[in-house]
Amino acid sequence: MKRFFYITILFAALCSCTKEIEIDYKDIEPIPVIEGYLSADMTQVKVTRTRNMNDSATAPGIRVDAVKIVMPDGSETTLAFDADGIYRPTSPIALTDYATYTLEVTIDGVTYTGASTLLPKIEITEPEFVWAELMDWMQVLEFETINIADGEEAYGWVRLHRNGELYFSDAGKCTGNSPFDIGLYYDSDMELDEEMILYDGDTLLLEVRHIDLGVYNYLSEYNSTQRNPAQFFTPSVEGKTCLGYFAAFSHVTREMIYKKTPHE
Amino acid sequence: MCAFLVCHNALAVKITGVTTDKYGATIPFVSVCEKGTSNGTISDADGKFEIDIKSLPATLTFNCVGFNSAEKTASANGQRLTVLMEEEPSVLNEVQVLSHHHSRTESVIIGVENIQMAEMAKMPALMGERDIIKSIQLLPGIKSEGDGSCGFQVRGGTATQNLIMIDNAVIYNAGHLMGVFSTFNDDALTNASLYKGAIPAQFGDASSSVFDIKTRSGDMQEYYGNVSIGLLSSKFAIDGPIVKDKASFFIAARRTYFEIFLKPTKKYRDKVFNFYDTNSKITLKPTESDVLNVMFFRGRDNMDMGNKIAEIHWGNTAAAADYAHRFGSVASAKMSLIFSQYDFIESMNVLKMKVSFDSYLRHHTVKEDVTITPSDNQKINLGAMYDHINLKSGDFTYSNGMSERELRRGNEISVWAGDDWTSDFGLEMSAGVRGVLFKALDADRKEQYTAVEPRFSAKFQLNDNQSIKAGYCRTSQHIQTLLDDGMSSPIGRSIMSGKNVKPQISDQMSIGYAADLDDKGYEFSVEAYYKAIDNVYDYKDGKNLGSSVDLESLILNGKGRAYGVELFARRDIGRFSGWISYTLSWSENKVDGINNNRWYTASNDRRHDINIVTMYKLNNRWDLSATWVYTSGQALTAPSAKYDLDEFTHYYYAERNGYRAPAYHRLDVGVNNTKERRRYTRIWSFGIYNLYNHYNPYLITVDNDDDKPSGTRTEQVSLFGLIPSATCTVKF
Numbered sequence: 001m002k003r004f005f006y007i008t009i010l011f012a013a014l015c016s017c018t019k020e021i022e023i024d025y026k027d028i029e030p031i032p033v034i035e036g037y038l039s040a041d042m043t044q045v046k047v048t049r050t051r052n053m054n055d056s057a058t059a060p061g062i063r064v065d066a067v068k069i070v071m072p073d074g075s076e077t078t079l080a081f082d083a084d085g086i087y088r089p090t091s092p093i094a095l096t097d098y099a100t101y102t103l104e105v106t107i108d109g110v111t112y113t114g115a116s117t118l119l120p121k122i123e124i125t126e127p128e129f130v131w132a133e134l135m136d137w138m139q140v141l142e143f144e145t146i147n148i149a150d151g152e153e154a155y156g157w158v159r160l161h162r163n164g165e166l167y168f169s170d171a172g173k174c175t176g177n178s179p180f181d182i183g184l185y186y187d188s189d190m191e192l193d194e195e196m197i198l199y200d201g202d203t204l205l206l207e208v209r210h211i212d213l214g215v216y217n218y219l220s221e222y223n224s225t226q227r228n229p230a231q232f233f234t235p236s237v238e239g240k241t242c243l244g245y246f247a248a249f250s251h252v253t254r255e256m257i258y259k260k261t262p263h264e
Numbered sequence: 265m266c267a268f269l270v271c272h273n274a275l276a277v278k279i280t281g282v283t284t285d286k287y288g289a290t291i292p293f294v295s296v297c298e299k300g301t302s303n304g305t306i307s308d309a310d311g312k313f314e315i316d317i318k319s320l321p322a323t324l325t326f327n328c329v330g331f332n333s334a335e336k337t338a339s340a341n342g343q344r345l346t347v348l349m350e351e352e353p354s355v356l357n358e359v360q361v362l363s364h365h366h367s368r369t370e371s372v373i374i375g376v377e378n379i380q381m382a383e384m385a386k387m388p389a390l391m392g393e394r395d396i397i398k399s400i401q402l403l404p405g406i407k408s409e410g411d412g413s414c415g416f417q418v419r420g421g422t423a424t425q426n427l428i429m430i431d432n433a434v435i436y437n438a439g440h441l442m443g444v445f446s447t448f449n450d451d452a453l454t455n456a457s458l459y460k461g462a463i464p465a466q467f468g469d470a471s472s473s474v475f476d477i478k479t480r481s482g483d484m485q486e487y488y489g490n491v492s493i494g495l496l497s498s499k500f501a502i503d504g505p506i507v508k509d510k511a512s513f514f515i516a517a518r519r520t521y522f523e524i525f526l527k528p529t530k531k532y533r534d535k536v537f538n539f540y541d542t543n544s545k546i547t548l549k550p551t552e553s554d555v556l557n558v559m560f561f562r563g564r565d566n567m568d569m570g571n572k573i574a575e576i577h578w579g580n581t582a583a584a585a586d587y588a589h590r591f592g593s594v595a596s597a598k599m600s601l602i603f604s605q606y607d608f609i610e611s612m613n614v615l616k617m618k619v620s621f622d623s624y625l626r627h628h629t630v631k632e633d634v635t636i637t638p639s640d641n642q643k644i645n646l647g648a649m650y651d652h653i654n655l656k657s658g659d660f661t662y663s664n665g666m667s668e669r670e671l672r673r674g675n676e677i678s679v680w681a682g683d684d685w686t687s688d689f690g691l692e693m694s695a696g697v698r699g700v701l702f703k704a705l706d707a708d709r710k711e712q713y714t715a716v717e718p719r720f721s722a723k724f725q726l727n728d729n730q731s732i733k734a735g736y737c738r739t740s741q742h743i744q745t746l747l748d749d750g751m752s753s754p755i756g757r758s759i760m761s762g763k764n765v766k767p768q769i770s771d772q773m774s775i776g777y778a779a780d781l782d783d784k785g786y787e788f789s790v791e792a793y794y795k796a797i798d799n800v801y802d803y804k805d806g807k808n809l810g811s812s813v814d815l816e817s818l819i820l821n822g823k824g825r826a827y828g829v830e831l832f833a834r835r836d837i838g839r840f841s842g843w844i845s846y847t848l849s850w851s852e853n854k855v856d857g858i859n860n861n862r863w864y865t866a867s868n869d870r871r872h873d874i875n876i877v878t879m880y881k882l883n884n885r886w887d888l889s890a891t892w893v894y895t896s897g898q899a900l901t902a903p904s905a906k907y908d909l910d911e912f913t914h915y916y917y918a919e920r921n922g923y924r925a926p927a928y929h930r931l932d933v934g935v936n937n938t939k940e941r942r943r944y945t946r947i948w949s950f951g952i953y954n955l956y957n958h959y960n961p962y963l964i965t966v967d968n969d970d971d972k973p974s975g976t977r978t979e980q981v982s983l984f985g986l987i988p989s990a991t992c993t994v995k996f
Binding site for chain 2: 017018019020021022023025026027028030031033035048049050051052053054055056057058059130132133134135136140142144151159165166169174175176177178179181217218220221222226227228229230243244245
């Protein structure tokens with residue numbers, strides 16, 4: 001009888017499944033996508049468009065009418081087209097902490113405007129690889145912030161590159177100093193996403209960007225819901241839509257070589 | 265002339281009365297027949313009946329599932345009978361779910377499913393459990409939210425627009441194991457009514473429906489009990505007298521032991537997955553006119569990944585005391601004190617990350633109900649209710665000990681008056697009005713709302729077997745739980761009416777026709793409805809329940825509408841019984857800021873809903889059953905474009921609910937083997953859920969896939985395939 005019970009439960013579990021289905025996705029007119037960054041060592045704006053669900057190729061960058069950054073004193077810096085939809089300043093931009101910068105991108109006669117405030121670096125402890133037992137053992141990269149005052153709200157954009165490719169990216173909120181635990185991969189006999197598994201010798205570059213609330217809201221919204229994030233850019237013509245963000249940030253980085261340690 | 269008068273008198277012999285159990289509680293929907301003829305009627309929801317007979321004396325027979333047949337002789341015109349019916353010991357503990365034969369033709373209230381509970385025991389069960397909420401979803405106009413949810417949608421409304429009450433205590437999120445089972449143990453229930461059309465004036469706070477569930481009282485003469493052992497859970501119920509004829513008790517409890525199956529595995533042995541619920545009731549009857557009931561209910565779900573790393577707990581707790589007094593044969597009054605609470609707690613404790621979220625909804629309620637029956641043709645219901653509500657919509661605690669919480673308080677005072685009136689020419693009316701005063705108490709969002717809610721339902725009996733009905737109902741709802749992706753879940757956060765949130769106001773009109781073929785046991789009905797709802801709230805683009813502790817900053821205000829037609833055909837006499845129900849419906853919302861402010865398909869819109877239920881009694885030991893369910897796919901928000909940002913692919917959603925998920929359908933079968941012994945009855949119940957193993961949509965995901973030419977992979981996650989079950993029940 002006991003065996004029957006186990007078989008029944010196993011049977012039920014095995015019957016639950018995931019299967020591929022076809023959805024007749026609706027095509028829409030392409031929408032501009034603006035990805036703008038402003039920091040001491042990287043200022044660039046990339047402009048692309050959305051593509052239909054059945055397009056496999058990465059969207060190519062596009063040329064637009066104008067790309068400008070408006071400084072806190074009202075002066076403007078025009079960015080020049082470089083390649084593949086990327087615009088860069090022709091000379092370095094002097095940056096000031098707590099100053100607000102505005103990006104203006106004009107596409108097909110419509111100007112999209114978005115602002116971002118540059119904030120000082122968030123300092124962090126040395127990151128450590130640790131194991132956490134959830135349903136299985138999970139490799140976690142752990143660190144803490146150390147220069148956020150009690151009660152102060154700060155927003156971090158944590159990015160992790162593995163061998164030069166972006167491996168993890170998410171935004172988090174701290175009220176006072178807080179720990180960050182980045183779940184990396186499960187060490188399990190279950191079927192896993194092989195691309196997520198880290199191997200000995202992998203080079204990891206951790207980057208923590210200090211961003212403002214507007215950028216944090218955009219990043220957290222497109223990562224957490226099956227809805228569009230609120231539009232970051234304001235169009236000069238009502239009813240026009242544009243995706244993407246403009247993030248002024250300062251950042252800290254840490255480089256590590258991964259070596260797997262036992263977890264039990 | 266003289267002959268005419270004699271003849272007229274002979275046809276006008278009218279007998280009235282009421283059907284009651286041995287405690288004096290009325291028994292609704294009892295079949296009343298004049299013996300030796302096809303003449304018959306059925307008692308109403310209050311156990312009252314009226315029958316015209318051809319000659320005197322006449323013998324009347326009374327039949328109701330769960331009770332022994334009774335006979336009474338009527339010997340005088342206008343005679344009023346009180347018919348005492350004894351419970352059938354062998355089925356005493358069975359819960360019966362389905363609307364009784366004739367109830368649609370006879371009931372004056374349009375859109376009500378008066379739920380006795382007999383056939384439920386013969387129907388297929390999910391994982392060995394028979395479930396009142398799963399069963400009502402087989403009736404017209406009532407749909408399941410889908411696998412993995414105990415929520416049900418009534419006439420185009422969402423699951424959170426239903427008010428579910430157990431002995432007047434409000435229950436939220438009435439599901440165990442993320443909706444696999446309902447939180448109600450069928451052993452503990454006696455009857456229930458689902459009002460989906462014209463809601464009587466004594467009920468409020470529901471934009472869509474009221475599900476009024478009553479629990480069992482203990483027997484005052486004998487001890488009874490039953491034990492059921494299933495694959496995933498077991499339960500027991502026991503009841504009997506404390507002092508014969510004066511006091512009784514009832515206790516029922518249920519617990520799952522899913523964890524036992526995980527123990528042998530190294531990986532899952534310290535994990536916790538369980539639920540339990542318990543019902544208890546003490547009934548005191550100091551005099552023939554006084555009854556005091558004290559009820560307690562608690563249902564709880566617990567999940568723990570082990571070592572308190574990640575925990576989720578949620579459940580309902582309710583306690584109610586009601587004292588009823590009968591003033592002669594004309595009036596009765598009932599006073600109730602009720603407490604209910606739903607709470608949800610979630611925490612993660614991984615390495616240095618220690619975060620938690622919890623919420624609760626708490627009601628403290630005082631209610632007074634008065635019923636006056638000035639004549640056999642009229643019943644007046646008056647009442648008042650005070651409800652103090654505490655809502656913690658969210659309390660976030662972070663690793664560094666900081667926390668954010670949102671607390672809300674409100675008072676609601678309701679008064680109502682209703683009148684049920686029966687004419688001599690086939691017209692019956694149930695009319696009432698409810699007045700509501702709601703006051704938000706928090707200093708930063710003080711606001712007061714008043715509402716006058718008319719309720720009306722009328723029936724005109726075309727002849728003995730056919731009636732037409734119409735109804736109108738306005739309701740308001742001051743607690744609204746927001747849905748993420750159209751499905752209710754234990755974690756759902758709620759808002760309360762106040763300065764920034766207006767009460768949801770619903771207006772519904774419905775018309776219907778019902779007919780039955782007396783001697784064949786067939787019944788047919790059709791009802792159509794139109795419902796308009798103001799102040800429907802939905803999340804802004806990009807927001808969900810975790811976006812901010814300030815829930816009111818995340819939502820948009822709008823309105824909704826729903827309309828449809830429900831068809832129902834049933835046979836309930838003979839070995840082969842069952843029904844077919846079909847609902848054609850539309851449900852739409854219009855919210856400024858969503859889908860360019862246009863009307864759009866609501867997430868709970870399902871165009872077609874078909875239920876076929878069949879039961880066959882092979883002999884006294886074996887009965888078989890099968891249920892087939894089909895529902896059009898749920899409206900789905902899926903992307904219409906993709907874009908690249910920060911080296912990852914993201915998706916653009918051109919409109920909310922612009923797509924359809926695949927249709928839902930499944931076949932369940934069951935068989936019961938019953939063996940009656942001298943001292944006990946043993947029932948083996950076997951069932952197969954989803955016999956043809958159809959994978960129904962639970963979740964649809966869109967992912968980037970570089971191996972596909974389109975670069976997009978769309979997957980459907982299904983929760984339940986074929987699931988066999990076996991349960992052994994012993995009743996004594």
